[in-house]
Structures are given as C-alpha cells and as structure tokens.
Amino acid sequence: MAQEAQKEKSMIIQKEMVSGLFNDLAKAKETGKKVCYTFIPGNLSELIRVFDMLIVYPEINALQSAMRKKSATYIKEAERHAHSEDVCTYVKCDVGMMLKGNIGPTGEKIPEPDVLLLSYTGCFTFMKWFETLKREYPNAEVIMIHTPYQENAEMTPQMTQYMVKQLKEVVIPKFEKVTGIKYDEAKLKRHLELSAEAEDWITKIFDTTKHRPSPIDAYFAGVYYIGPINIGFRGTQQAVDYYKELYKEIMLRVEQGLGPITPEGEMKEEKFRLVVEGPPNWTNFREFWKIFYDMGAVIVASSYTKVGGVYDMGWRHDPSRPLEALAEYCMNCYTNLNLPQRVDLLAKCIEDYEADGYLTNSIKSCNSFSAGQLGMMREIEDRLEVPVGFIESDLVDPRYFSYSNIKNRLESYFQMLEQRKLIKAHEAAEA
Amino acid sequence: MKSLEQLINECKEQAFDLKFTRAKEWKEEKEGRVLVGYMPIYFPREVIHAAGGMAVGIMGGGDRKQIIKGDAYYQSYICHIPRSILELALDKHLDHIDGFIFPSICDVIRNLSGIFRQQKIGKFVKYMDFPQNFLPEIGGVFYQQEMEHVMHYIKEINGVEVTAEKLNHSIGLYNRNREMIEFIYDIRQEFPWRLSIEDVYHIIRAGMVIPVEEHNAILEQVCEHIKENIGEPQDKIKIVVSGAFCEQPAVGLIRAIEQAGCYVVDDDYMLGSRMILGDIDTTTDKPLEAISQAYINQSQYSSSIYDVHDPKEYRLAKIVKDRGADGVIFASASFCDPSLLDAPIFQNAFDRMGIRYIAFQYSENINQFKVIKEQVGTFSDSIKLWEDEPVETV
Numbered sequence: 074m075a076q077e078a079q080k081e082k083s084m085i086i087q088k089e090m091v092s093g094l095f096n097d098l099a100k101a102k103e104t105g106k107k108v109c110y111t112f113i114p115g116n117l118s119e120l121i122r123v124f125d126m127l128i129v130y131p132e133i134n135a136l137q138s139a140m141r142k143k144s145a146t147y148i149k150e151a152e153r154h155a156h157s158e159d160v161c162t163y164v165k166c167d168v169g170m171m172l173k174g175n176i177g178p179t180g181e182k183i184p185e186p187d188v189l190l191l192s193y194t195g196c197f198t199f200m201k202w203f204e205t206l207k208r209e210y211p212n213a214e215v216i217m218i219h220t221p222y223q224e225n226a227e228m229t230p231q232m233t234q235y236m237v238k239q240l241k242e243v244v245i246p247k248f249e250k251v252t253g254i255k256y257d258e259a260k261l262k263r264h265l266e267l268s269a270e271a272e273d274w275i276t277k278i279f280d281t282t283k284h285r286p287s288p289i290d291a292y293f294a295g296v297y298y299i300g301p302i303n304i305g306f307r308g309t310q311q312a313v314d315y316y317k318e319l320y321k322e323i324m325l326r327v328e329q330g331l332g333p334i335t336p337e338g339e340m341k342e343e344k345f346r347l348v349v350e351g352p353p354n355w356t357n358f359r360e361f362w363k364i365f366y367d368m369g370a371v372i373v374a375s376s377y378t379k380v381g382g383v384y385d386m387g388w389r390h391d392p393s394r395p396l397e398a399l400a401e402y403c404m405n406c407y408t409n410l411n412l413p414q415r416v417d418l419l420a421k422c423i424e425d426y427e428a429d430g431y432l433t434n435s436i437k438s439c440n441s442f443s444a445g446q447l448g449m450m451r452e453i454e455d456r457l458e459v460p461v462g463f464i465e466s467d468l469v470d471p472r473y474f475s476y477s478n479i480k481n482r483l484e485s486y487f488q489m490l491e492q493r494k495l496i497k498a499h500e501a502a503e504a
Numbered sequence: 505m506k507s508l509e510q511l512i513n514e515c516k517e518q519a520f521d522l523k524f525t526r527a528k529e530w531k532e533e534k535e536g537r538v539l540v541g542y543m544p545i546y547f548p549r550e551v552i553h554a555a556g557g558m559a560v561g562i563m564g565g566g567d568r569k570q571i572i573k574g575d576a577y578y579q580s581y582i583c584h585i586p587r588s589i590l591e592l593a594l595d596k597h598l599d600h601i602d603g604f605i606f607p608s609i610c611d612v613i614r615n616l617s618g619i620f621r622q623q624k625i626g627k628f629v630k631y632m633d634f635p636q637n638f639l640p641e642i643g644g645v646f647y648q649q650e651m652e653h654v655m656h657y658i659k660e661i662n663g664v665e666v667t668a669e670k671l672n673h674s675i676g677l678y679n680r681n682r683e684m685i686e687f688i689y690d691i692r693q694e695f696p697w698r699l700s701i702e703d704v705y706h707i708i709r710a711g712m713v714i715p716v717e718e719h720n721a722i723l724e725q726v727c728e729h730i731k732e733n734i735g736e737p738q739d740k741i742k743i744v745v746s747g748a749f750c751e752q753p754a755v756g757l758i759r760a761i762e763q764a765g766c767y768v769v770d771d772d773y774m775l776g777s778r779m780i781l782g783d784i785d786t787t788t789d790k791p792l793e794a795i796s797q798a799y800i801n802q803s804q805y806s807s808s809i810y811d812v813h814d815p816k817e818y819r820l821a822k823i824v825k826d827r828g829a830d831g832v833i834f835a836s837a838s839f840c841d842p843s844l845l846d847a848p849i850f851q852n853a854f855d856r857m858g859i860r861y862i863a864f865q866y867s868e869n870i871n872q873f874k875v876i877k878e879q880v881g882t883f884s885d886s887i888k889l890w891e892d893e894p895v896e897t898v
C-alpha cells in the first residue's frame with residue numbers, strides 16, 4: 074500500500090540511524106572515540122556530542138534484550154550473583170548481559186565505558202545502577218550530575234544554578250580531561266538549536282492524535298518515534314530530518330482519514346481512545362499491542378513517551394542559555410515531575426485528545442513510575458470522571474507478563490468503556 | 505536518677521506511641537510551637553529546633569497499625585512503609601503535625617510526598633533533596649538552600665526568625681544526643697549484655713518523638729547505668745545489622761536476632777539519629793554551613809548517598825572490624841530497592857574479604873520469624889564452630 078511505503082521511509086531512516094550508532098560503537102576501539110554510558114532521562118546528548126563521544130544507554134540494551142527474548146537469561150544470571158528478585162529488572166538485565174560478555178543487540182561486544190555519566194534524573198535506581206557499574210569498570214571516569222526533583226512543581230533559579238555549577242565545574246572539566254577536547258560553547262549552541270527544532274516536530278507529531286481517527290498510536294508506535302530524540306540524535310540534523318519526514322507521512326494519513334499502522338497493517342476502526350500511564354512491557358511487546366488493536370483501542374497519549382523529555386507544555390532547549398537549558402531539560406523529564414504535576418499533565422492529555430479512558434500499566438519493578446500510580450488514578454477518576462483501568466506487568470522480566478490476566482482485565486475494561494459509550498449516546502439522544 | 509528498667513519502659517511507650525502524644529502535649533504547652541514530621545532516614549533536626557519547632561520522626565506503623573486504607577494506594581510489590589504512613593495520616597494520627605519532610609532516599613518516599621500534597625495533608629510538604637554533589641561550594645550551598653526552604657515554611661507558621669545563636673544552641677543539643685548514643689554503642693561493643701539491642705532500639709527510637717532535651721536527660725541516665733557492670737555475658741557471636749534503615753523490622757525480629765545467638769554490636773535501624781559522625785561545629789556564625797559541611801564530610805555511609813568516591817563496602821567492613829564483629833546480617837525490607845540493590849555490592853565484596861554474612865528480608869507488619877530465627881541461629885553456630893579461623897577484613 075502507498076501509505077505503508079511512505080511510512081517505511083521514516084522507518085528506514087531510523088533504522089539507519091540506529092545501526093550507524095551500533096556500528097560506531099563496534100568500531101570505537103579503532104576510531105579511538107571515547108564511550109560514555111548514560112541514561113535516557115536527563116541525557117546530555119548535545120554536550121556529549123560536543124566532546125565527540127559515543128553513547129551507550131544501558132536501558133536501551135535491556136529493552137532490546139527483552140525484545141530479542143534474551144532478558145530472562147540475563148536476569149537469572151544477575152540473580153545468581155546476589156541480585157534480588159524484587160528490584161528493577163533493567164538493572165538485572167544489564168548486569169546479566171555484562172556478566173555474559175556484554176554482547177549487545179547487534180551481536181557485537183559493547184565497548185567498555187570511558188565515562189559513566191550519571192545525570193541522576195527522576196529515578197533513584199539510576200544511582201544504584203551506576204554504583205554497581207563503577208565496581209565493574211573501575212577505570213571509567215565517573216561523573217554524577219544531580220538533578221533536583223521538581224518537588225514544588227517548579228524549577229527555581231537556585232535549582233538551575235546548582236545544576237549549571239555542576240556542569241561547569243564537574244561535568245565539563247571531566248569531559249575535557251577524558252577526551253582531550255576543549256569545551257566549545259558555539260558548537261553546543263548549534264546542537265541545541267537543532268534540538269529545539271526536533272522538539273517542535275515531535276510535539277506536532279504527538280499532537281496529531283487530536284484527529285479522529287488518530288493517525289498514530291502514541292504508545293506502541295510512540296516508543297519507536299521517541300527513539301531518535303532519546304538515543305543521542307537530539308541536536309542533530311538527522312533527527313530533524315527524521316521527524317520532518319515522519320510528520321509528513323502522518324499528515325498524509327490524516328488527509329486520507331486513516332488510523333494507525335499496526336504490525337498487522339492499518340487499524341480499521343477506532344473504537345476507544347486511551348491515555349496510558351507507565352512504561353510498556355518489552356518481553357511480549359507485540360502480543361501486548363495486539364490486545365489493544367484487536368479491540369480497536371488506540372493510545373492517544375502516554376506518559377512513557379515523555380520520560381526522555383516533556384515538550385508538550387512548551388518547554389524547549391534554549392540555545393541562548395546553553396547550560397541553563399541542559400539543566401532545565403534534566404529537571405523537566407516526566408519522572409522528575411511531582412505527582413500532582415504528572416496528574417495535571419495526564420489530565421490535560423485526556424482532555425486535549427478526548428480520551429475515553431485512562432489506563433495504568435503498573436510495572437512491578439519500577440518504583441519511579443509505580444509508587445503513587447494508584448493515587449494518581451483515583452485523582453484522575455474523581456477529577457475527570459473518566460473510566461480508569463489497571464493492569465500489571467514488567468519491563469523485561471517475562472515471569473511477570475501474564476497474557477491471560479492482562480487480556481481478561483483489558484476485555485472487561487473495554488466492555489465498561491463500550492457500555493459507557495452507549496449510555497452517553499443514549500443521554501445525548503434524549504437531550 | 506530513675507532505674508534503668510523505668511527508663512526503658514518509658515522509652516518503649518514513647519517509641520511506639522503512634523498518636524505522638526508527647527509531641528502534641530509539647531506543642532500545646534506554648535504558643536508558636538510547631539511540629540514537623542519527617543520520614544526516614546535523616547533530617548538535620550537542629551534546624552527545626554532552632555525555629556521553635558520539634559521534629560517528629562515518622563517511621564511507619566510497624567506491626568501495630570492495621571492497614572485498611574493505605575493498601576488502596578500501593579501495589580503489593582511496593583514496600584510496606586508508605587501504606588502504613590498514609591494509614592496513620594488518613595486515620596488522623598498526624599493531624600497535629602504542621603508540616604512534613606520527605607528526605608530524598610528513594611522513589612517511594614519521594615512519590616509519597618506527592619500523595620501527601622494530593623491529599624492536602626499538613627500545612628506544608630517538603631521533599632528534601634539532599635545533594636549528591638559533595639563539593640561545599642556546589643552541593644553544600646544547595647543543601648543550605650534546602651534547609652532555608654524548611655525554615656521559611658516554619659516561619660510562615662510561627663514567625664520565628666532563626667539566628668546563628670539559636671542554631672548553634674540546637675546543634676549543641678543534638679551533638680550531645682549523638683555523643684551519648686555512640687557511648688551506648690561503644691559500651692555495648694565490649695559489654696553487649698549490659699543492655700539488649702531491643703532496649704537500645706526503644707531508647708533511640710523514643711528520641712525521635714520527644715523533645716531532644718528530654719531525650720538527652722534519659723540518655724544521661726542510661727549512660728550512667730551502663731557504666732556499671734550489669735547483666736550476665738552469654739555465649740553469643742557479635743554481628744552488625746545492615747540494610748534496615750527505613751522501614752523497620754518488628755521489635756520481635758530485633759529481639760529474635762539476639763535470642764538466636766547474636767549480639768548486635770552495630771546496626772542501622774535508627775540511622776537518622778546517628779547519621780552525622782562526631783560533632784557539628786557550634787562556634788561559627790554560619791551554622792547552616794557547619795551542618796552542611798558535616799553532612800558532606802562526616803556522614804555515615806548510606807544507601808541514599810552516592811558512594812563511588814567512598815565505597816560503602818569498605819565503610820561497613822571497617823565498622824565490622826572496629827566493633828570486633830564476627831559477621832554481618834543484611835536485613836532488608838521486602839521490596840526496598842535501595843537496600844536490595846546494595847546487597848550484591850556488599851556481598852560480592854565481603855566474599856572477597858572473607859567477611860561472613862547472611863541476608864534476609866522482612867516486612868514491618870509481619871511478626872512471624874521462625875525461619876529467620878533458625879537462619880540466624882545456624883549462622884551463629886557456624887561462626888562459633890569456625891571461631892579459630894582467622895577472618896580477613898580490610
């Protein structure tokens with residue numbers, strides 16, 4: 074189909090970007106490029122680019138391992154080495170992969186880090202994770218940049234200054250030391266300009282779910298869309314080009330009145346529009362998605378696509394204040410928002426995208442998301458009188474994905490949504 | 505001077521008074537007094553004291569509070585303490601407490617601050633971000649700003665302006681408090697039979713919910729008592745308990761460990777009261793800076809402090825050595841990420857160093873510990889058997 078061919082163009086660009094990244098990593102030793110491990114939330118891609126380093130994201134390796142059905146083995150390996158059953162499975166998957174030789178998703182060995190950059194944003198486990206990695210890689214330079222939490226729903230000048238000082242006096246000097254490259258602010262500004270541009274495009278893309286039918290699924294397909302902006306391409310022309318192309322393709326779907334593309338082709342009928350809170354399950358990603366599209370449910374917004382940055386409230390990297398922009402970016406990632414802010418953001422999504430329901434996918438091993446989710450759900454239910462649903466799974470531990478449980482729960486939830494629709498239609502007809 | 509038994513009984517009552525009666529009375533005794541609740545682990549209580557307030561440690565409901573409402577807020581795979589704290593709040597046990605501080609120890613406590621905000625509990629809710637940057641001019645300054653923020657909240661309630669003089673006085677009181685607590689541990693290192701760890705626990709925990717002046721008076725007397733050669737030594741090994749710094753094990757479990765053949769010569773149950781090692785300077789005209797310096801330079805190791813520059817496994821190994829302990833018990837609250845994620849770091853290092861350990865998990869509301877008692881008993885027996893083997897530490 075013509076639409077699918079166009080869809081593929083952006084997919085091809087993305088594939089090329091990702092494989093280029095892994096190729097560069099595989100050749101890091103030959104090219105002499107330094108390797109920096111860091112996390113997605115609060116990632117300082119633009120700054121890392123100024124120092125010409127290659128980036129490894131341990132969580133991406135973990136989720137890729139899960140999608141390739143390798144995570145169970147890695148997790149067991151970590152558990153054999155004293156890791157508890159009950160902690161974040163991303164950590165265990167990563168540790169297990171390392172214990173088994175650190176072979177990455179492409180089958181190549183992932184190079185060891187020269188730098189462990191912990192931009193400690195929105196999740197306490199990140200800190201423990203890097204404490205663990207530091208013991209495995211004693212020669213790596215460790216850099217911690219502490220991101221204050223938006224506890225009072227604000228980024229105060231003091232918080233920003235605290236981060237800027239860390240950037241100036243800790244992060245940048247250590248980057249200079251490891252790479253031998255001098256900090257070039259003009260270069261950083263250029264990257265930040267491109268970041269802001271990519272952020273504009275991705276905001277527009279996720280905003281297309283306003284249309285009926287929604288041309289995209291903002292969760293299951295959304296996780297692919299956020300790839301480039303999150304995995305180191307933010308701040309590059311490549312990312313801007315990718316998002317432009319993607320937007321063009323999506324708008325074509327809008328013009329044609331088409332729904333989202335699923336792994337089994339185009340979704341024919343949009344029955345339910347949902348906002349989803351919480352990360353997806355990666356071990357059974359396709360099966361999980363299928364339950365939704367088989368039922369005609371499309372996700373019109375999700376919190377997970379905001380973990381690497383929240384752009385829909387208007388915030389952008391500002392090249393005229395480069396270090397302040399990096400600081401604010403870190404502070405403004407989804408899991409660094411306090412619970413009332415998260416509720417406001419999701420409530421806005423429900424209203425803006427006219428969602429029929431609000432669904433929580435609670436991840437067993439992720440306290441950063443899960444602790445407090447039930448309170449958030451109650452508040453949204455009270456405030457918007459929208460039907461709420463709740464399912465449980467895990468990110469990368471297949472032991473905690475129960476297909477039948479999830480399917481049963483979702484079926485009941487969709488029945489409830491269906492009934493509510495009928496009642497509403499009836500009320501409207503009577504009015 | 506009161507008898508030791510009398511003092512212990514008083515502390516027992518205070519430590520688990522989930523209605524926080526003494527704090528409430530204290531507040532009512534004088535106009536302008538403020539109560540500030542704080543969650544584990546640590547908060548510089550000096551700041552609240554100097555502002556005319558009293559810090560009230562909220563350590564959860566343990567096995568003494570039935571959870572009915574709290575469970576509706578937390579999934580089964582989240583530790584127990586947030587639901588019991590919420591239960592206390594929803595059952596109005598915390599109504600007389602003016603504001604609440606949530607120190608940055610983990611995402612659960614962090615997000616609990618959001619639930620308190622959502623439920624509009626207290627006049628203020630402050631998530632207290634402790635710095636993870638340990639340079640005085642960066643992290644130190646940020647920490648001072650965080651403390652000023654708390655002082656600002658209290659001032660909004662009672663109008664009290666904190667002066668350097670007041671703060672130095674408060675620091676002095678807490679210095680004395682910590683000094684006496686350490687004295688108790690030092691005595692117990694040699695003579696652990698003089699005071700059981702259960703009694704120590706009650707004595708220190710009581711200090712979290714009564715005025716520091718009153719707690720100091722109790723500690724003075726306890727210290728006098730244990731200078732005497734009291735109690736009978738028993739054939740037990742010496743161990744250190746690590747990992748139980750937030751959600752607390754039931755008292756029955758604390759007791760069971762000693763009953764199963766171990767003298768606990770150090771622990772982190774009440775880490776917050778012992779976080780700062782040694783005194784904080786009371787002579788400066790910048791006492792907030794002194795508190796922040798102490799946090800940066802004199803903190804005990806903790807799961808909530810980024811440690812790559814001062815690895816925790818060596819810190820704990822040093823405690824084991826200094827206390828002359830035979831081994832370590834890693835006790836973690838179920839689903840406690842900070843404690844459980846530290847466990848492999850400790851255990852892998854201790855395997856290399858030849859320090860013996862066992863590990864188990866508990867939940868504050870569970871008071872059945874037959875299996876744990878057996879495990880501890882076996883551990884103690886095995887160490888006694890190997891008594892002659894040299895143990896290599898740091």
Ligand code: SF4
Binds near residue numbers: 161164438441
């Ligand atoms: S706890 Fe959650 S946010 Fe943190 S590293 Fe694990 S999966 Fe990511």
Ligand code: SF4
Binds near residue numbers: 612
């Ligand atoms: S018990 Fe552990 S996970 Fe639970 S609140 Fe305390 S530190 Fe956090």
